[in-house]
Amino acid sequence: MARTLLVSSRKPGAYPSLADALEVAEPGATISIEPGEYRENVSVTGGSLTLVGLGEPGEVTIDATGTGRPVVSGRDATVTLRGLSLRSADGPAVHASGGVLELADCTLAAGYGAAITATDGAELRAGSCQITAGQYGIVCSDATGVIEACEISDMMDDGIIVRLGADPTIRNTTVTGAGYRGVYVYQSGRPTLDGCEIARAGDVGIAVAYDSHPTVRSCRIHHTGGVGIQVGSGCGGVIEDCRFESTASPDILLEPGANPTISATRQTPLTGADADDGAQVEVEKLLAQLDAMVGLAAVKSEVRSLIDEMQVNTWRREAGLAVGAVSHHLIFTGAPGTGKTTVARLYGQLLKSLGVLPDGKFKEVSRRDLVGQYIGHTAEKTAAVIEEATGGVLFIDEAYTLSRSSGGGADFGQEAIDMLVKLMEDRRDSLAVIVAGYTAEMSDFLDANSGLASRFAKTLEFENYSPAELTLIAGRIAAADDYLLAPGLEDGLFEWFAGIDRTANFGNAREARKLLEGMRKAQSGRLRRLGRVPTRDDLRTLTLDDLLAATGS
Template identity: 35%
Template sequence: MTVVDYQQLAHQYSAAAATNAHDLRLQRFIDITELDDKACDAWVGRMSCGDHDRVTIFRAWNSRYNFGSLSSAAELAVAKLNAQVSIGCGYVNGFTIPVRTATQLCIAYALDLATEGNFDDALDVLTEVPADGTGTWARACVYSLGERWDEVNKTVNSFTWDEHPANRIFIPCADLLRGIASAHMGLWKEAERRLTRANENPAINQHIAHTVAWYMAMIYRATDREADAVNQLEFLQAYYPEDKVTKALNDPSIRLDVTSREEIAARTDAWDADSAPEAPAAEGDERKQALADAQASLDETIGLTGVKQQVAELWATAEMTAVRGQMGKKTSTKTLHSIFAGPPGTKKTSIAHVIKDILFGLGLIKKRHLQYALGKDLIGTHIGQTAPKTNALIDSALDGILFIDEAYSIIQGSREASVFGLEAIDTLVARMENDRDRLVVIIAGYPGDLERFLKANDGLRGRFSERIEFEGYNPDEIVDIAKLIAKNSDSKLDPDAANELWGAATFLANTTIGGKRGLDVANNGRYSRNIVESAEKIRDKRLNDFRKTQPPGTALSDELVETITADDMRLAIERVKNNVVGAQASPAEQGAAAIVMSEQQRAAICARLAAYGCQQPELALQEALGAGGFELV
């Protein structure tokens, strides 16, 4: 190209840059690139018009060594074109950077390569990009798109994210990627912490809402908080609908793909998750940690003395079987399938996780994984759906534990259950036999409901060697659980508030609702949680109203902010009680229920109230029982 030709091209570039009409502006830049496919600035001009075709991005990158040449000849600056390239990679909507140098073209092309699965090429392109905030983000995105989750965290952690204006936007983005990577490695608490922190940034939370909601849904599902998972999925279905969301809503067995550093390192192709051989059973520290976690969970569990004793016996039997084997003694192979019978809110799911950690820690299962499902999740709605659905759920639990809550709902409670429930049970029984070396099943529910379930198939009852009975909590335990829940959220119950709760719990413990103990209907431990959460809201409203009456800058004491008072508790009890007893007549309407108590019993209860710090235990006893609808005689 002659000097004259180049000057003519510069003139055309100047005219294109000065054109405001979008289509004409784009066409003028296209005309330049057709005359000279190395005219980098014209390719950038096309990008400024919204042309982000893969060929356009490649051509702009391929001619990057000419960046600024044409604009200089036209006495202009490329930056004035206001071209933007997207770097959100699907994680952050609307996340763009302006094209001011060839570096941004390298980033744009590398991320385009990564979205097409050309990860090594993408990293090669990024060797020209400095390891600043943008460059580090781009590299981390390549690893994330390639499911190299260990490298995502390594890359993000390699850069010091500070409050410099150039890096500020990347701080929540870095937390977002850390959360995603941690989730895919099964580090649920860390993933939740990182995603929550990223979402707290008002400058970006609207742009990452879809990503945060999806991963939080998967985290909730993996940690047995299905109701919370559904809330997130319904939010996505309303505002960010896509096929994976619909499928996840319809099928609770859909979970996040989880791997480990060892499995990633074992891949024959670093970028192909399916190329990893079957991961060997983890050894050493991981198993020791599982046993330590199991013991810690048992130590933290309030009440359930009988349950903890049975778990300890199971643990001891497993350990002694290994000892007997090492001594050359005869050992018997025992099935590990179990029945957890008891009312809701008695930590059946939590104890199942303890069993999982024990079995994994002792090497009796390969994976530290518990697949949670409701009984109704095993049945389909049409002929031919049930067996595949049940098999898919079982497949997701192989080498770990399948925990089926409300197992009776497989055969009762819906039209589908009555039609397809027996097929699901037959499939389950067959798999328990065929995969007996890879599958542990725990079923849970009310004792009576479980009995009906076990009678549905002649071979079902004999598959379960262990049965653990979960008793409902007593009023003292309800108070202790509430105190622990409050403590974990930097709250506390004052003695009178504890007394109020004890009285309400005593009322429920001695009340029958629908043929069941009132505390069981109230979901036992979940009753404590609901009460505390309601009381915290009432307290916060009270304190906020008080704060607004004070002079600006008045500080509230820790004691004031943390304490749940008796008045807060009374209101909370009434609110939660309405959800428990529904439209049933109140104790006042029914006439107060009478409690007959000996002097010794009365003295023992007053002593307990005094231990809670109550100054007038006799009066507190009368008022607490009165609040619950009782009359002491």
């Protein structure tokens, strides 16, 4: 029978570190860990290993933020973790490729990675765990298992991802404050969600896509930026006895070709103090998403000022005090790729949470969506677009093109502007119009109608990102696509962004994304020339050579 090893920095005869204990641990060993913080990581290939935190849950912390690796990784192994607090930086906190991964009473936090990933046929068993930070909470990819009574909160993107045929059972688990989707099921995912709560997701509560067939039973989905459940074309499954509160309409959105079995769902509106508290929580969560965006300090401050004013007006109205007419229409100026569309979406969701607008729907249009080809057609198109956007935000990108003649004879852009001016006033209580474009051109646009400028409450200027901010954005894009930056690459990216020509058409974050795409292509060519099958780390890592190849340096 394998023995139990004790790790402690204080007790005589104990192993001072996990690494020391692992050197002598036999297959099937249990390592008991005294309270304290251990800055190291554990990797297990084959066999089995149990790590147990002594004392109260959370008093033993294993921190791998300085190692660039998961706190615990298992390959075709049985790994059991109990009563531990696990922290990582850019990679997952815990990763299993094949084998069995069991966690109980653990607290996990990651940076730009998932807290838990289970892949390649792994079986994940997670019970009574808390996940408090990460890009994603749990990712099951071609994996199975049971996730029960866990709490996942404040993920930057999705709370739980189930993909590549994975079929875990997720019971009595809470996902709150996901920046994007609460649960994302795609690529033939077949999970069972039973008795779960999904709340305060930035977008859809549960999204189902790409031939997936989940079972969603007795779940409560509330205060989401998007619909409660969205089922994509070709997807099915079962949705049964679910409750929806304060989600976008409809509660369940079925795309053409979706065919789930739906029964006994219901909507339960919140009232009184519960509704007020829920709205306040939602507003703070959306403002936190705004704060998490790179740069844009002046824009963030302006949006907060607008929200503060709207909140106070709501309180005054409820107290029976006079409230003046307020316009919710805004002008966004600046170069492309500076986050204007993202901020506009958040603004709409904030207005919905404050009860200023009926819903947070977002409609983005350009000149071709508003301007017709013959007399009378433009008024018809513009009115239809505004009708569709009413209740939420109408975002007009490159709005200045409406005031420019196409050079082909009759031009009806001016007719669209005149119609817009009228309907912005008529529907100021049920619509927010945001026009966006280059700073100088937007000034010409506002001169196209004498009443246009007065319809907007404020102009927000989106400044170009600095080289440091673009480097951070590039790192986030890479991490979102499951890539790592090799040592020295961040310095190389900074130098490239610092030296790049910033013309009027400089794309900011789009330049970062375009550069990453070029680096991925360069990496593909480099890996093809290795003369061997690349390792997982090879596949994930972008290097300075990839940057040099992508930029022709």
